[in-house]
Amino acid sequence: MTENALDQQSALPAAWNPAEEEAALYQRWVDAGYFTADAASDKPPFTIVLPPPNVNGSLHMGHALNHTLMDVMTRRRRMQGYEVLWLPGMDHAGIATQNAVERELAKSGLSRHDLGREKFVERVWEWKAEYGGRILGQMRRLGDGVDWSRERFTMDEGLSKAVQTIFKRLFDEGLIYRAERIINWCPRCMTALSDIEVDHSEDEGELVSIRYGDGENSIVVATTRAETMLGDTAVAVHPDDERYRHLVGTEVELPLTGRRIPVIADEHVDPEFGTGAVKVTPAHDPNDFEIGRRHNLPMPTIMDERATITAAGPFQGLDRFEARPAIVAALREQGRIVAEKRPYLHAVGHCSRCDTVVEPRLSLQWWVKVEPLARAAGDAVRDGRTKIHPPELEKRYFDWVDNMHDWTISRQLWWGHRIPVWYGPDGETVCVGPDEQPPSGAGWTQDPDVLDTWFSSGLWPLSTLGWPERTPELAKFYPTSVLSTGYDILFFWVARMMMFGLYGGDGVQPFDHVYLHGLIRDQFGKKMSKSRGNGIDPLDWMDSYGADATRFTLARGANPGSDMAVAEEWAAGSRNFCTKLWNATKFALMNGATVATPVPPAAELTEADRWILGRLATTLSEVDELLEDFQFAKATDRLYHFTWDELCDWYLELAKVQIAGGRAESTRAVLGHVFDTVLRLLHPVIPFITEKLWRALTGGESIVIAPWPKPDASYVDAAADARIADVQKLITEIRRFRSDQGLKPGQRVAARVGGDGFTEVSGHDEEVRALARLTAPEDGFTASASLEVSLSGGTVHVELDLSGAVDVAAERKRLEKDLTAAQKELKQTEGKLGNQAFLDKAPAAVVDKIKVRRDAAAADIERLTARLGSLPAA
Known part of the structure; x- marks a missing residue:
């Protein structure tokens, strides 16, 4: 091992411990200013405004999913050279927050009317300072790379000015009016x-x-x-x-x-x-x-x-x-x-x-005349200024904006933006803009109502960037690049932001893309709820498995517009993936993986090297294409299989043989390059562990600001791909045969390999013998077992000498135990599948899973029975 590799290896603990690492890594990123956007930058902008969580909210699985996907997008764009602004903030959540404070008052036997309006609003601000924004701290746990210097709140002075400005404009143009109409009235919230x-x-x-x-x-x-x-x-x-x-x-x-x-x-x-x-x-x-x-x-x-x-x-x-x-x-x-x-x-x-x-209830309320606003919101999607992903949800969007009723915006609450209208003693009605003085004198009163929370949050993409002022942030970062949110609030919030963004932004759309993800459901496809008791707290997952594993689980299930079922076992599986990545990177470092040595040209590399580099280039191209199309699940799954199946399970093993066989320098360069690239590809999804590993591998400042890799097609080699596929198949079949014969995984046996198909892989005889645990035959070799493997160039014959290698009695006992377990599994699964009541109630995914278990058990029974029959008599 080189001295540099020893230094890198010593920088990493024996195991990845998220609880000890994540908080410090996140604070380092924030302190370094990696997430702080520069409005004066000449880089192309990429902007996401965080859907503002309620000030009294806490992180739930839906938040965790959406925040993970937004972080994936912003981290990748930052690495691609964009000036990224991910702007955080909170919504004042009128009814919900007022209810929460009223419940606190009720504990002391008080109501808001006992305090009066002014004192009650003061109490809400105090409550907000003490309890509000818990979710923002939880966002740090998840790893959200937001620009904390630009955090906003819908009741901030600047955002309040934006609300008053658009109300005044809509009022003056006759798009806000007051009328008696039937409204939905809550007798509890009043x-x-x-x-x-x-x-x-x-x-x-x-x-x-x-x-x-x-x-x-x-x-x-x-x-x-x-x-x-x-x-x-x-x-x-x-x-x-x-x-x-x-x-x-x-x-x-x-x-x-x-x-x-x-x-x-x-x-x-x-x-x-x-x-x-x-x-x-x-x-x-x-x-x-x-x-x-x-x-x-x-x-x-x-x-x-x-x-x-x-x-x-x-x-x-x-x-x-x-x-x-x-x-x-x-x-x-x-x-x-x-x-x-x-x-x-x-x-x-x-x-x-x-x-x-x-x-x-028939009531006198304030309304927005939505027809011209909704028409503009529909046109922006129809003419392609805003694209909805997945496109099949466009129809739902049009169904809503094309048939929208006038919107009642007044709320009989005390917490919120006060309606900027004054009534005079002689029946006058005056709407006051943000820079105007309200009328004064005897008999003048302000409308007591506040505005619907969605009125202010509908302005979110504009108001958070400083509108109505023409700020540098607005000039640089509007229109925003992507809105990521659940399809369930397509009408709630998305349509309102489209209406107000186009109206206030002089026809410029608030988003170039609207990405709509599905809802989180439990492993049986049921909606999560407190009453069902099937909710999952993402903080529990982060405590048990780490933020990276939580994020990986959510990203791997995020298909556009589709609901997602989750279970704790999947988070455990993602934790295992992180452990695999950790151990594999450490193993590569122990074997001298380096980024200091350039990767040689393809002609100077082995077929195994060209294969892994070609697969890396193809994977990178596929991942780029999928992420551009918001296919997070497919992109994450592709990275999972490349990392686990191709890099860890195969190339690392092949590389060990190459290093031992005298090709150390080039192999170590390939190892370093591949792990450097894979860690950068995985970073947007699992940022913490990749930061730790990448810095150990490269000595670089931070993977957060490392450039996004680009595919190098010069290493793509179809012939090498085909040859390595044959090698993999041959080794896999020999391993399977050894297992069926009861050999221990590390047990070496003598074998003779030949046949017309062997010439295609004869150059890899050393790798085949090392990975299949075969030794060369010596004089007097006598085969006691054999198998044939069909490869692309023909059939390979493998003859093995198993004499004395298998304890027949112990093997029979093991096989009989496995057979009993397989028979029990078959009986249980067939029993469930034969129960019509179960089939009528169980989700299709659960039934399919049981069918897979049944078929696997039947196959095991056939295999074990055949193996028992082939054993010699005891």
Whole structure:
């Protein structure tokens, strides 16, 4: 071993210990400024703005996946010579954060109203300083190479100025307006919600059919919300429905109220659903609201903000869910219940923050007129300014932006960006820009509401770079290069950033590419949730296996737009890969691998050298192509198999033979070059271990700023590839035969190798004998076993002398034990596959896995039985 190799080897501990290494490596990168972007640089820009996690959030598997992929992209581009900005930050998360602080106050028996608005907002800022941003510290654990000097928060002064600026512009152009519309109302959070803040689920309820009116002029309607009948102002039927044509234009009495309401005809009504007649409650149903507008119906509100009945009468003061059975009972007593169906499954909206059942409610709110903004967002994708990956998700994007409803942006909260509108004593309405003074004097008040969180986060690509000011950062790094996020918020967030980015950016798209990854699911394909108890904390994986293994597992499963199943055993497998890389690099260093000596020209190298260098060049080209297409899973898997299968399992072994056989200098140069390249290729995915190994191998400053390798096709040699493939097949078959014969892996036996196919690999006789543990035959050699291996140039005959090499009794005992285990496995797997109840419930991936186990067990039984039959009698 050379002195340099000894120095390099001594720099590495015996084993890779992530817990002892990762934090110090990360801090070194940050202190060196590797992640700090320079807006004055003349390098081409590459920009990603981090989807801002909630200030009260913590790292979950979805974050870990997305952050890993963004880090892969930014680390690779940095190595390719780009000026990289990965900008971090947090979202103030209006409802979620306000709820969290209100829960803290409740522990002391206080509410926000006890503090008042100003003191409550102060308390939220204090809470944010103490508890907020935990996820940012967890990002360091994962290895995120973000520019911490540019960290942003949606309530920062600069970002708040951007919010006020775009509100003023939209208001002045008539794209923001105030109107009474049906909105989603959360009686728990006491605020309006946008459609995307409502989660729908199939809930059990009841369907009640109620008779309105009497005799021939009566009509039956069905409803799941009997309590809203107190606000009915009509019964509607389809204009072409012959059953009710004689009633259109007449009136029926609304039960329990004494009011008379009209029967109207409207094409919205589906005559095939239920009785073909529907009750119309314009103030408490979005479809009824539209019917009410078309027919100029009254729109009485019969519930307050807490979903308590306000309509005069015996039900006044009852909660909606208390009023429902009370009203049904009263109707039943009057004989007006025609039918009842329970349980009745139907879609019910829930607040995404607190899970309270949402109440549709007529309310005066602020709205964005989205049609021109959404049209521009659609055009940017249609004309290719922004490309969506995978492209099949474009249809979903267009379905949303082409059919988007006006967006309600006001929230009845105290935490958030206050709506910059003042109301005067004589009914004046004044919208104030960021550089304007609000009106003052008696009677002037600011709108009490705040803006929807998505309004400010929709500006994220612009506001974080200094917009509306024309900052150097905005000039250099906008439009951003890639948005990476889950497909589940394509409408939530992506569409809003596209609308605001194009509007505020004068038609320039906020992203060149939108990459959409799938959701993380458990190993059985189930969605992770607290209620199922199947969630995985990525911090647990990092504690157990290290950040690199966690990242490798996630990257290897990240196919564009597809959900990803994960299990702890896969993280353990990734940890094993890191261990393999560590040991292999150390082994290469022990054998003198060096980057100081240039790799000789191809003509001066062995076939094994040309093979590994050619495979490296091909792998590098494939990985580059896959990463450019956002195929992270395929790229990572390709690196895995090259590193483990080709480099570690084969070339290292071949290199040992070459070094011992007198080709040390060139082999060590090839080893150094290949490991240098592989470590750089793997660095974006597993940054910590590659940094440690690369610095030991090369003595360089940091792999973070090392150049990304380029493929050298001059070493690609089809003939060498074919010859080494034959050598690999011959060695593999001999090893398999030895195993079947019960030989120990390191046990050497005499063998004679020949045949018409041997000439193709005769130049590798030394490698074959060394790796297959064969010795040359001596005088008196007698073969007791033989095999034939078909290679590209013909058949190779291998004759072995196994006399005295196998303990027949011990081998029989081993084989019988293995046979019993294989028979047990076959019985178990066939039992599961023969259970129809199991097949009906189990995911297809699980069933396929069991089928593979069954087939493997059957093959083992056949092999073991044959081997037992070939043994001599004891």
